[in-house]
Amino acid sequence: METGPQHWVRSGSRNTTLAILLSVGFVCAVQHAAADPALPEGQKKSRSRFEYHDGSAEEKRLYRRPDLDMDPTNLKLEELRERINTLEERLERLEYQSNGSKGAR
Structure with missing residues (x-):
């Protein structure tokens, strides 16, 4: 079993590497969970707002002209x-x- 300074360097770098890997894995897991919320299939389909355009002109909103004063x-x-x-x-x-x-x- 090693007890010199090289042992401390190796075990320290091993622990640092493990800590970095765990941190990156945790951050990735949190981002993935936030980006893809668990919704039932029915709700996922109802979120779409796609509509076919029937060729009619869009409604024009008439705004009142504001009084400048x-x-x-x-x-x-x-x-x-x-x-x-x-x-x-x-x-x-x-x-x-x-x-x-x-x-x-």
Whole structure:
């Protein structure tokens, strides 16, 4: 039986290798379990939302045009985007008018 420093190095590297293999195996097992939840077959099939397109035109949602002077806290995302775009266009027009009036002086 070995008792010198080489014995400690060998047993230490063996233990380290075993610990690394067990850690990697545990992490892989946890990821696999999280990625593939155990659901019955009936539930797996009902999760699909595939529908055939019958050729009819999709419904267009009509959004109300937001008043630019109203409080924006309760607006929908589409309304906020439209409001921001309108305000940017208004700002560009004002900047253009301001630059044009300076050149005319």
